[in-house]
Structures are given as structure tokens and as C-alpha cells.
Amino acid sequence: MATVTTEPLEALEQSWYEPPGLISWFxxxxxxxxxMKYLVxxxxxxxxxxxxxxxxxxxxxxxxxxxxSPEAYNQLFSMHGVTMMFLxxxxxxxxxxxxxVPLMVGTRDMAFPRLNAFGYWVFLAAGIFLYxxxxxxxxxxxxxxxxxxxxxxxxxxxxxxDFYALGLIxxxxxxxxxxxxxxxxxxxxxxxxxxxxRIPIFVWGELAxxxxxxxxxPPLTVACTLLELQRRFGFHFFDSGKGGDPLLWQxxxxxxxxxxxxxxxxxxLGVVSAIIPTFVRRRMVGYTWIVVAxxxxxxxxxxxxxxxxxVTGLPQVALSFVSLVSFMITxxxxxxxxxxxxxxxxxxPVLRTPLLxxxxxxxxxxxxxxxxxMFAAIPFDAQVHDSYFVVAHFHYVMVGAVIFPLFGxxxxxxxxxxxxxxxxRWGKASFWTIFVGFNLAFFPMHIAGILGQPRRTYxxxxxxxxxxxxxxxxxxSFLLGAGILIxxxxxxxxxxxxxxxxxxPWGGDTLEWATTSPPPEYNFAAVPTVRSxxxxxxxxxxxxxxxxxxxxxxxxxxxxxTLSTSMxxxxxxxxxxxxxxxxxxxxxxxxxxxxxxxxxxxxWLLGGAGALLFAAGMIGWHWPKGxxxxx
Amino acid sequence: MRARRRVAMAPGGVIVAxxxxxxxxxxxxxxxxxxxxxxxxxxxxxxxxxSAAVFFFVAAMLALAVVRRRRPSQGDxxxxxxxxWGHRFILVSGVVIPVIILSTTFLVTLREMTALxxxxxxxxxxxxxxGHLWWWEARYPNGAVTANELHIPVGEPVRLxxxxxxxxxxxxxxxxxxxxxxxxxHTNEMWLQADAPGRYRGQCSQFCGLQHAHMIxxxxxxxxxxxxxxxxxxxxxxxxxxxxxxxxxxxxxTSNTCAGxxxxxxxxxVATVGPDLTHLADRATLAAGTIDNTQSELARWITDPQGxxxxxxxPPTQLSSSDLADLVAYLQSLK
Numbered sequence: 002m003a004t005v006t007t008e009p010l011e012a013l014e015q016s017w018y019e020p021p022g023l024i025s026w027f028x029x030x031x032x033x034x035x036x037m038k039y040l041v042x043x044x045x046x047x048x049x050x051x052x053x054x055x056x057x058x059x060x061x062x063x064x065x066x067x068x069x070s071p072e073a074y075n076q077l078f079s080m081h082g083v084t085m086m087f088l089x090x091x092x093x094x095x096x097x098x099x100x101x102v103p104l105m106v107g108t109r110d111m112a113f114p115r116l117n118a119f120g121y122w123v124f125l126a127a128g129i130f131l132y133x134x135x136x137x138x139x140x141x142x143x144x145x146x147x148x149x150x151x152x153x154x155x156x157x158x159x160x161x162x163d164f165y166a167l168g169l170i171x172x173x174x175x176x177x178x179x180x181x182x183x184x185x186x187x188x189x190x191x192x193x194x195x196x197x198x199r200i201p202i203f204v205w206g207e208l209a210x211x212x213x214x215x216x217x218x219p220p221l222t223v224a225c226t227l228l229e230l231q232r233r234f235g236f237h238f239f240d241s242g243k244g245g246d247p248l249l250w251q252x253x254x255x256x257x258x259x260x261x262x263x264x265x266x267x268x269x270l271g272v273v274s275a276i277i278p279t280f281v282r283r284r285m286v287g288y289t290w291i292v293v294a295x296x297x298x299x300x301x302x303x304x305x306x307x308x309x310x311x312v313t314g315l316p317q318v319a320l321s322f323v324s325l326v327s328f329m330i331t332x333x334x335x336x337x338x339x340x341x342x343x344x345x346x347x348x349x350p351v352l353r354t355p356l357l358x359x360x361x362x363x364x365x366x367x368x369x370x371x372x373x374x375m376f377a378a379i380p381f382d383a384q385v386h387d388s389y390f391v392v393a394h395f396h397y398v399m400v401g402a403v404i405f406p407l408f409g410x411x412x413x414x415x416x417x418x419x420x421x422x423x424x425x426r427w428g429k430a431s432f433w434t435i436f437v438g439f440n441l442a443f444f445p446m447h448i449a450g451i452l453g454q455p456r457r458t459y460x461x462x463x464x465x466x467x468x469x470x471x472x473x474x475x476x477x478s479f480l481l482g483a484g485i486l487i488x489x490x491x492x493x494x495x496x497x498x499x500x501x502x503x504x505x506p507w508g509g510d511t512l513e514w515a516t517t518s519p520p521p522e523y524n525f526a527a528v529p530t531v532r533s534x535x536x537x538x539x540x541x542x543x544x545x546x547x548x549x550x551x552x553x554x555x556x557x558x559x560x561x562x563t564l565s566t567s568m569x570x571x572x573x574x575x576x577x578x579x580x581x582x583x584x585x586x587x588x589x590x591x592x593x594x595x596x597x598x599x600x601x602x603x604x605w606l607l608g609g610a611g612a613l614l615f616a617a618g619m620i621g622w623h624w625p626k627g628x629x630x631x632x
Numbered sequence: 633m634r635a636r637r638r639v640a641m642a643p644g645g646v647i648v649a650x651x652x653x654x655x656x657x658x659x660x661x662x663x664x665x666x667x668x669x670x671x672x673x674x675x676x677x678x679x680x681x682x683s684a685a686v687f688f689f690v691a692a693m694l695a696l697a698v699v700r701r702r703r704p705s706q707g708d709x710x711x712x713x714x715x716x717w718g719h720r721f722i723l724v725s726g727v728v729i730p731v732i733i734l735s736t737t738f739l740v741t742l743r744e745m746t747a748l749x750x751x752x753x754x755x756x757x758x759x760x761x762x763g764h765l766w767w768w769e770a771r772y773p774n775g776a777v778t779a780n781e782l783h784i785p786v787g788e789p790v791r792l793x794x795x796x797x798x799x800x801x802x803x804x805x806x807x808x809x810x811x812x813x814x815x816x817x818h819t820n821e822m823w824l825q826a827d828a829p830g831r832y833r834g835q836c837s838q839f840c841g842l843q844h845a846h847m848i849x850x851x852x853x854x855x856x857x858x859x860x861x862x863x864x865x866x867x868x869x870x871x872x873x874x875x876x877x878x879x880x881x882x883x884x885x886t887s888n889t890c891a892g893x894x895x896x897x898x899x900x901x902v903a904t905v906g907p908d909l910t911h912l913a914d915r916a917t918l919a920a921g922t923i924d925n926t927q928s929e930l931a932r933w934i935t936d937p938q939g940x941x942x943x944x945x946x947p948p949t950q951l952s953s954s955d956l957a958d959l960v961a962y963l964q965s966l967k
Contacts, residue, residue: 070942071842071845071942071943072943075841075842143839143841148799148800148838148839150798150799150800151799151800151839151840151841156798156799156841241815241816241817242816242817245817246817247800247815247816247817248815248818286715286718286721286722287718287719290719290722290726312802312810312811312812312813313813313815313820314794314812314813314818314820314821317745317749320745321741321742324738324741325738328734328735328737328738329734331734332726332727332730332734335725335726335730336726336727337726338690338726339721339722339725339726340722340726342690342693342694342697342721342725343717343718343721344718345693345697345698346693346697346700347715347718348697349700350697350698352698360694360698363690363694364690364691364694367686367687367690367691368687371682371683371686371687372683374679374683374734374737375676375683377737377738377741378675378679378737378740378741378744379741379744380671380672380675380741380744380745380748380810381672381675381676383672383811383812384661384669384672384676384806384811385661386802386811386837387802387804387837387838387839388837451660451661451662452657452659452660452661453657453659453660453661453804453806453807453833453835455804455835455836455837455844456837456839457839457844458844458845459844459845460845461845462848462921464658465658465659465833466657466658466660467657
């Protein structure tokens with residue numbers, strides 16, 4: 002069934018060729034390699050954040066232990082939050098998004114490949130910047146929320162919080178650039194025929210996330226800038242003694258911080274919607290319901306920030322409106338849950354590892370959602386606010402809605418990414434260890450909170466009934482760590498010994514299964530024309546790797562080319578040339594890193610050198626290269 | 633109790649019983665001793681009942697899906713049409729029922745908020761509570777000042793005026809009332825009522841730095857008579873030293889760094905950086921609930937505060953053993 006002659010394939014190989022070897026990992030603009038870099042780097046930070054949490058759990062294994070100092074504990078819990086939010090959960094989903102969005106929408110790369118490379122390098126540099134604070138023992142220590150005035154220059158005179166404020170601004174550059182790239186890719190680069198009602202739900206999730214990022218991160222950047230101005234240059238934005246107000250920080254932070262939860266959760270929910278149809282052998286029940294629910298969540302998520310401030314003494318009338326919106330936002334999540342449940346009941350579930358993680362996710366996410374609804378009930382929230390009950394809740398939501406789908410996604414998609422199958426038996430062992438460990442670690446925290454244990458304490462007193470739940474949590478957290486380790490070992494094992502993965506090991510429905518595992522640089526031998534929401538199920542000609550020209554496949558040989566289409570109905574509009582590998586984004590990022598270091602240490606010479614390097618990188622990146630701007 | 637029993641009839645009865653048994657700790661919000669916390673406790677059991685029902689419904693649906701999975705396969709994947717019941721199921725389970733449950737809960741929320749706000753307007757006594765790094769100051773209208781131990785009369789709502797001297801703290805006594813933040817530049821208010829005499833543990837619940845973990849206090853609910861006596865006694869200046877050791881101890885106090893931070897009303901020590909010590913011997917704990925107020929612990933706290941509570945503002949004081957003994961004797965005489 003050779004539908005494409007070898008000649009165009011050779012031409013494609015030549016146009017899209019990236020040299021192998023170490024150097025190319027520094028210059029690549031291929032979305033798949035960038036996606037892989039995102040994934041591996043984010044998982045490395047996940048390990049760091051996990052080790053931080055295990056040290057904290059060891060310290061909390063019994064009352065009044067002295068394994069670490071209060072200062073060390075405060076740095077650890079602050080960095081655990083910052084790491085898991087900004088260096089793990091957001092980028093890891095960008096990693097999967099980077100790899101799979103272009104494949105799922107049937108194009109050859111992200112809309113702006115060099116911006117994509119830049120986004121990755123900035124993420125890595127921001128991570129190095131934040132962790133360099135650990136090396137000098139000055140990691141942020143006022144929590145990931147860094148409430149003023151505790152975080153201002155008077156109560157936190159060290160440079161710990163400068164690392165925090167500048168580090169978050171640094172990561173925001175990466176996520177904002179990435180989000181814009183996703184939006185343009187999803188709206189303008191879909192395969193011909195992929196009208197808006199044929200976009201895979203996972204891609205909708207990435208779109209909802211990206212739109213939320215574009216609107217949610219500016220308030221954070223503003224807040225961090227104001228904080229840095231107050232700390233460094235004597236401004237008084239949050240200083241009540243000089244007419245400022247510490248509550249301003251809380252508003253700005255949570256206007257970002259609550260949408261942030263959905264920024265992280267939405268693409269993970271998209272993963273769930275990608276895995277379920279494949280393993281129940283039928284299309285999703287209620288596609289439109291789910292898509293509308295995802296977009297509604299992203300929107301309503303901007304209206305509930307004040308529910309983090311129910312005990313700050315704001316007027317009751319204002320709070321009751323926020324309470325109402327906080328109840329409302331449950332409904333889209335409920336819709337998605339029952340759409341998944343309906344699909345599972347209507348289909349014939351095959352209990353492979355990815356689906357196990359999805360079922361575990363639903364159970365955990367429902368529990369976390371239910372305790373979340375409780376917080377909308379203001380009097381109850383005012384009782385458990387800032388207690389361990391909240392820690393339990395958001396780990397059920399965040400770990401439940403990120404780790405479970407993420408590990409499901411690893412088992413589901415790694416064969417496509419690496420070309421190797423993972424062990425199913427160890428996958429199941431990993432699932433059960435994670436599931437049991439997770440619940441042991443976090444369920445007792447509900448009880449500790451009800452027993453009155455406040456969160457963010459480096460130790461606690463005996464005789465209050467807190468010892469037993471804390472000890473169980475500690476044991477559970479190590480079990481959870483072991484379960485995670487099993488999957489990592491499984492991954493490494495599969496790379497060395499795993500059987501070769503076929504194009505479509507699971508019988509999936511979306512376009513990534515219509516190419517080889519791993520996919521070639523150009524993704525598809527022919528950019529396909531799509532006629533269904535489940536193209537790989539409904540268009541048998543796609544399974545052979547290249548759609549024949551008479552069925553709509555476009556090989557687009559003779560250059561580094563892909564297709565741009567219209568936003569709503571996916572009508573082809575233009576053939577666009579794509580840029581080649583380059584090191585300039587890396588140079589610009591290095592400039593940024595030195596610049597940020599210069600600012601944080603007050604080493605203005607270093608900062609100036611960094612700014613010059615950044616400018617050089619930008620000039621090199623944008624230097625005219627002839628008619629196509631590419632070379 | 634009635635609410636508790638009603639929920640216990642539900643399928644989650646076993647869990648309810650287990651949770652109730654597990655949640656009987658000394659500062660548990662389910663072992664309430666005041667009308668505010670009791671209202672919230674009843675509300676919690678309503679929320680818990682709803683949540684348990686929803687969770688078991690979803691779990692049962694998932695179980696159904698897994699059990700039904702052995703049905704023979706029919707046709708190619710994806711060829712099946714949307715089942716007619718699918719949309720109705722999503723509409724009813726995902727929208728209609730949640731809207732009914734959530735709007736009911738919202739109305740209950742509004743009712744509870746109104747009820748919980750009401751007693752604030754019928755209080756007779758107002759106590760000013762100031763949060764400090766890492767201790768609590770309480771000021772009474774009659775001039776009484778104390779730290780880390782807030783006395784209130786039993787059976788009536790007491791108004792608290794909550795402020796902070798430095799960073800944000802949060803005042804929380806789970807058995808009596810919901811919490812309220814203390815924020816620079818703001819004065820927040822709440823009310824507190826205990827229905828039975830006793831000591832109720834409270835702790836700062838907003839992260840406030842190194843010793844957030846040891847920013848503990850107690851609300852002591854006295855009978856109205858006892859409270860009257862306490863308040864009157866507490867407003868009086870410290871008694872003159874009654875023994876030679878105590879007299880020497882007062883000298884040690886005023887001639888060392890102690891008086892640079894602490895006040896003992898009736899003496900030359902008037903600083904307000906640290907807690908007022910006028911009636912220190914009346915209090916059961918030291919260092920904001922960190923250690924018991926005994927002779928040896930007091931001596932340890934004076935000589936090695938950083939060992940007791942690392943990061944505390946109080947510096948260590950180097951004293952000869954006889955000076956230390958005199959100082960402790962004096963402080964222990966401050967009833």
C-alpha cells in the first residue's frame with residue numbers, strides 16, 4: 002500500500018532533516034523534541050519537589066521533631082509549592098501539549114517553532130534561577146503565596162523573596178509565550194477539514210489553558226513587580242503604614258492564583274478525555290458538553306479568587322456573591338465527570354494501565370471536588386481555612402487531577418514518543434502503589450484539619466490527636482514516592498528492553514496514531530484532510546501513514562512547509578514556510594538568566610552583560626535572512 | 633446530635649462513625665463548646681452527608697461500568713451512535729441535580745452567615761486582641777492586659793477587635809468559633825462565646841514566619857463571677873515583692889535587658905515590645921503555649937529562648953544562678 006512514492010519522502014527527509022547528536026538538542030525547533038525536553042525537565046523538577054515534600058513529611062512524622070530547622074522547613078514548603086506549580090504542573094502539560102497538539106491537529110510543527118524553543122529555554126533557566134537560591138541557602142521562605150507584609154523588605158530582609166518575585170516573573174515569560182503559541186497553532190494550523198467541532202478534547206483543554214494563561218499571568222507579573230519595587234526601591238504598595246494595603250497583594254495574587262488551578266487542571270482533564278474513548282472502544286458521549294464545560298470552567302475560574310480571602314474581613318455581601326460563583330463552578334466539572342462516566346458505561350472498558358489511572362483519577366477528583374464545594378460554604382470555610390483540611394483538599398484536586406492523568410498519559414503516549422512499549426504489569430503495580438500511597442498520604446489530612454491542625458507549621462504539639470494522622474500521612478507519602486519511582490524505572494527499562502511500539506498500539510482515534518512511533522521530523526508524510534472527530538477510526542486510509550493525494554493528503558514537498566487553515570472550518574488558506582534549527586533563542590535566554598542573576602544579587606555589571614547578551618540573541622534571531630526570513 | 637444521627641443512617645454511616653470517633657481531639661471543630669462553632673458543626677454534617685451521597689453515586693456508576701465490561705464486542709470502535717440516554721444522564725446528573733443541591737446549599741450558606749453575624753451586635757464586653765510575632769496580646773476595657781490567655785465570661789457573646797502589630801495572623805479557636813485574620817491597617821471583628829467553663833486551645837492559622845507553629849493561645853471561659861474577679865485582679869498593678877528573693881529578682885529584672893521589652897505594671901518596667909508580665913504567674917504556659925509555666929521551664933525560657941523556640945524575638949539572658957533563681961522567684965510571685 003505504498004501510497005506515496007519514495008521520492009517525496011526523500012524530499013521531506015531532506016527538508017526537515019535535523020542532525021543527530023548532542024548539539025542538535027540545543028538548537029532544535031522540532032516541537033516533538035522540545036516537548037520531550039519539557040517533559041523530562043518538568044519531571045526532574047517533580048522529583049525535586051517530591052524530595053522536598055518527603056523531607057517535610059519526615060519532619061512531621063512525629064510531634065516536636067527536630068530533623069530540620071524552622072527556616073529550612075519554610076524554604077522547603079515554599080519551594081515545594083513554587084516547584085510543583087510553576088516548574089512541574091504547568092510545563093509538564095506544556096510538554097505533552099507541545100508533542101501532541103501539532104500531531105493531533107495534523108500539522109508539522111507549532112506556529113512559532115523558535116518561540117517554542119525560547120519558551121523551553123526560559124522555563125529551564127527560570128528553574129535554574131529559582132534553584133540557585135537553594136545553593137546559597139536563600140530559597141524563598143514565605144510560601145508560594147508570599148503574603149505581604151511577611152514578604153516585604155522589613156520582615157524578609159534576605160534575598161530569598163527577591164528570588165521568588167523575579168523567578169515568577171521569569172517563568173511567566175515562558176508560559177505566556179507558550180500559551181500564545183498554542184492559541185495560534187490550534188486556531189490557525191489545523192489540518193484541512195478539522196472544523197471547530199472536530200478538534201480533539203485534549204486540544205480544547207490546551208486551548209482553554211492557554212487562554213487562561215494569557216489573562217491570568219499579567220496580574221501575577223504586576224504583583225511581583227510591585228513587590229520587588231517595594232523591596233528594592235522603597236515603594237509602599239502593600240505597606241499599610243504608608244497608605245498601601247497588604248490585601249492588594251492577596252487580590253492580585255489570587256486573581257492569578259485561582260485561574261492557575263484551572264490552568265493546570267484543564268489540560269489534565271483533556272488527557273482524561275483523550276484516554277477514555279480509546280479504552281472503551283467508542284466515541285465520547287457528550288463531546289459538546291465537555292468542550293463547553295472546559296471553556297466555561299476557564300472563564301468562571303476568573304470570578305472566584307476572593308474565596309481564598311473569606312476570613313480577611315471583607316464585607317459579607319461581597320463574599321456571598323463569591324460564594325455563589327464558587328458553587329457555580331462545580332457544575333462544569335460535574336458535567337465532565339458524568340460525561341466520562343456515561344462513556345465508560347456505554348462502552349466496553351479495557352482495563353489497561355492508562356484507563357486504571359483515569360478511573361483512579363475520577364474517584365480522587367470527585368473527592369477533591371466535593372471538599373472544594375464545601376469551601377464555597379463560607380461559614381464552613383471560615384472554620385477549616387488554612388487548616389490541614391485545605392491541604393488535603395487541594396492535593397486531592399491537584400495531585401488527583403494532574404498526577405493520575407499525567408501517569409495515565411505517560412503509559413498512553415510514551416510508546417508514541419519513544420517508540421517503545423512499557424511493561425503493563427509494572428504499570429499496574431505502579432498504579433496501585435500510587436493509588437494506595439496517595440490516599441494514605443492525603444486522606445488523614447482531612448482529619449488533622451478537622452482536629453484543628455493549622456497548615457504551614459514546621460512541627461506540632463503532642464496530645465492533640467494530630468500524631469496518628471500525621472504519621473499515616475508520612476508513611477503514605479513514601480509509598481506514593483515508591484509508586485512514582487516504579488513508573489520511572491519502567492520507562493527507563495522500556496527504552497532499553499521494551500518491545501517496539503507499532504503506530505497505533507491502543508487503537509486510538511486521533512491523528513497522532515496515524516503516523517509512526519516515534520513520528521518523523523515532518524510528522525506526516527502528507528498533511529491529512531480530516532472528515533471526522535475520530536479520523537483514525539473513520540478514515541482507514543490514514544492508518545497507512547500517508548493519506549493519498551486523491552483523498553486530500555498534501556505532501557508539501559520542496560521546502561520546510563506546512564499548511565495554515567481558517568479558524569472555524571479548517572479551510573486551507575496558505576502554505577507557510579517554517580523556520581529551521583537555531584541557537585539564538587538559547588543565547589537570548591542565557592542573557593535573561595544572567596540579567597536576572599544580576600538584578601537579584603545587585604550585581605549590575607552582570608545584569609548589564611546579561612541585557613546585552615539578550616539583545617544580541619534577539620538581533621541574531623530576527624536578522625533578515627532574505628525573502629522568506631528563513632535560512 | 634440529631635443531625636449526626638440522621639446522617640449516620642446513610643450508606644456512609646460507618647465512615648461517619650469512624651470520623652466522629654477520630655475527630656474528638658482536644659481542639660476539634662467537632663467537639664464544640666460554643667454556639668458559633670456548633671452551628672458550623674451542624675452545617676458540616678449536612679455538607680458531609682451530601683458529599684458522601686454524591687461520592688458513592690459516582691463510585692457505583694464506575695463500578696457498574698467496570699462490571700459491564702465483559703459484554704461481547706459489537707462492530708468497529710466508534711461506530712456506535714450516541715446512546716439516547718447519554719445526554720439525558722449528563723443533563724440530569726451533571727446539571728439538574730447539582731443545580732438543586734448547590735442552590736439549596738447556597739441558601740443554607742446565606743442563612744448561616746446571617747445567623748453567625750447576629751450576636752456581634754448584642755455583646756457587652758469588647759476585648760482587643762493584637763497579634764505579634766509569635767504571641768498574642770489581649771487588652772480589656774478596664775485596663776487589664778495579658779498575653780496568650782484570653783479570659784471570657786461563660787454564656788455570653790464577647791466581641792473581639794482583631795489587629796496586628798506586624799504581619800498577618802489569624803485568630804482561631806476551633807471549638808468556639810470560626811477564624812478571622814488580623815491584617816495590618818485593618819481592624820477586623822468577631823464574636824466568641826463559650827457555653828461551658830473551660831480552657832479552649834487556639835492557634836494562629838495564617839503563616840507568619842519562623843514560629844508560626846508555636847503561636848498558641850488559650851481561651852479561658854470563667855463563670856461570670858470568676859471572670860469579674862479575674863478582670864479586676866488583672867487590671868491591678870503587680871504586688872510588691874513579698875520576699876527578699878523576689879525583691880532581688882525585681883532588681884535583676886529592671887537592671888537587665890528584660891525591662892527593655894517587657895512591662896510589669898507598678899514597676900519601672902513599661903516597655904511594650906514583648907508580653908505584659910504583670911500577672912505572669914496567673915498564666916499556664918510560656919512562649920505562647922510552647923512550654924508549661926513551671927519554675928524550671930521559666931528558667932530555661934529566660935536563659936535559652938532560642939533553644940525553646942528557635943527564631944523567637946526574645947534574646948538569651950546571661951545571669952548568675954542566684955540572680956536567675958531570684959528572677960524566677962519574683963516572676964512566679966506575680967499572681
